[in-house]
Amino acid sequence: MKVLRHKIELLTGLLLQEMTMAGLHELRFTEEKPLLRGQDAELENSDVFLSIVDTDWKEHDIETPYGLLHVVIRGSPKGNRPAILTYHDVGLNHKLCFNTFFNYEDMQEITKHFVVCHVDAPGQQAGASQFPQGYQYPSMDQLAAMLPSVVQHFGFKYVIGIGVGAGAYVLAKFALIFPDLVEGLVLMNIDPNGKGWIDWAAAKLSGLTSTLPDIVLSHLFSQEELMNNTELVQSYRQQIGSVVNQFNLQLFLNMYNGRRDLDINRPGTVPNAKTLRCPVMLVVGDNAPAEEGVVECNSKLDPTNTTFLKPGKLTEAFKYFLQGMGYMPSASMTRLARSRTASLTSASSVDGTRPRACTHSESTEAMGQINHTMETPELDIAL
Numbered sequence: 497m498k499v500l501r502h503k504i505e506l507l508t509g510l511l512l513q514e515m516t517m518a519g520l521h522e523l524r525f526t527e528e529k530p531l532l533r534g535q536d537a538e539l540e541n542s543d544v545f546l547s548i549v550d551t552d553w554k555e556h557d558i559e560t561p562y563g564l565l566h567v568v569i570r571g572s573p574k575g576n577r578p579a580i581l582t583y584h585d586v587g588l589n590h591k592l593c594f595n596t597f598f599n600y601e602d603m604q605e606i607t608k609h610f611v612v613c614h615v616d617a618p619g620q621q622a623g624a625s626q627f628p629q630g631y632q633y634p635s636m637d638q639l640a641a642m643l644p645s646v647v648q649h650f651g652f653k654y655v656i657g658i659g660v661g662a663g664a665y666v667l668a669k670f671a672l673i674f675p676d677l678v679e680g681l682v683l684m685n686i687d688p689n690g691k692g693w694i695d696w697a698a699a700k701l702s703g704l705t706s707t708l709p710d711i712v713l714s715h716l717f718s719q720e721e722l723m724n725n726t727e728l729v730q731s732y733r734q735q736i737g738s739v740v741n742q743f744n745l746q747l748f749l750n751m752y753n754g755r756r757d758l759d760i761n762r763p764g765t766v767p768n769a770k771t772l773r774c775p776v777m778l779v780v781g782d783n784a785p786a787e788e789g790v791v792e793c794n795s796k797l798d799p800t801n802t803t804f805l806k807p808g809k810l811t812e813a814f815k816y817f818l819q820g821m822g823y824m825p826s827a828s829m830t831r832l833a834r835s836r837t838a839s840l841t842s843a844s845s846v847d848g849t850r851p852r853a854c855t856h857s858e859s860t861e862a863m864g865q866i867n868h869t870m871e872t873p874e875l876d877i878a879l
Contacts, residue, residue, distance in 0.1 A: 553614075558649050560642035562634045566621040571611035573651055577823065578679040579611045581646070581655040583663030585685075586749050587712030587736045589621050590614035593660055602811035609824065613655070615646060617663075619744030626743050633747035636755045640669035647677055656818070658682045661715070661786065662752040671772050672759070680821055681772065682814065684779040687789030688758035688796065708746060709736040718783050760796045771796060777803040777817045779810065 553568045584593035659667035664686035671678040761769040780790035818824040
């Protein structure tokens with residue numbers, strides 16, 4: 497993920513009620529702050545990652561078909577509104593990935609209207625017990641198939657997912673397998689492609705010559721960032737090495753590196769094309785390690801309900817994304833947001849109705865199919 501340092505120029509010349517999903521397509525913002533990571537200058541102090549006390553959050557360990565899943569939740573379901581459900585990247589957990597972002601005043605304005613549910617990948621939460629030798633970590637499909645148990649446990653009707661990196665991949669899988677449970681997706685630095693043989697060989701070599709935190713850092717940061725943001729990188733190196741159990745992290749990393757391509761194609765490009773049917777906002781930083789993957793993912797999604805966001809103020813864009821789905825009325829927007837004008841480009845237009853993913857019938861048998869679509873990890877990266 498790209499560390500972003502420039503000021504925002506968010507121009508909105510259209511009326512807020514005209515901010516439909518088509519109007520949001522290809523939003524372009526100038527860089528201001530990092531996407532999730534380091535949006536506050538205090539983040540450069542390594543202690544800030546876990547310094548925020550989660551007084552309003554409740555922890556749960558939820559049984560799923562593929563093991564326990566650690567979840568923290570704030571609030572309760574609000575009528576027919578979806579829950580906001582997050583999934584973190586490799587090397588992180590919900591606190592390291594989302595704490596700073598969700599404690600911004602602008603995000604507080606958003607989250608007061610929704611129940612928020614943070615999901616930790618198995619064994620990645622702070623203080624997690626180490627898995628035993630020989631433990632078979634869930635495949636990426638299985639990680640996605642654990643999420644309906646969370647939805648059912650809390651009585652959510654559906655969710656709006658926010659995922660970063662590996663978490664974005666899991667949520668995309670979730671939306672493909674259980675489309676009726678997903679109202680919308682924000683996918684940051686998603687790479688929809690599995691690793692090829694060259695990537696596999698490079699990862700094997702890296703595993704022999706680099707420490708696990710360094711391998712994870714090369715996934716989170718570009719080479720330029722690793723060279724130029726030494727203080728921030730060192731903060732992450734410390735947290736990755738001390739907060740997340742290293743054995744469990746290795747298992748998660750191996751499974752992510754052994755992922756298959758997401759089975760998606762833009763409608764009309766191939767017969768019976770399968771793609772994400774809910775509104776999607778793709779987010780990527782300039783020169784981020786996953787930049788090419790995000791661009792390719794954008795090319796495979798329906799342009800009428802896909803927003804492609806270049807560096808900018810994520811909270812502001814997220815508000816517009818929610819409003820495009822019929823949530824966050826103008827009365828809930830900040831005065832700053834209402835006073836700005838936006839520069840929009842759209843490849844096509846659609847009507848202003850709020851889309852729903854699909855009917856519930858499409859995923860009733862999806863859980864039983866997971867064992868037939870498992871990825872087999874090809875990597876065994878040594879510490």
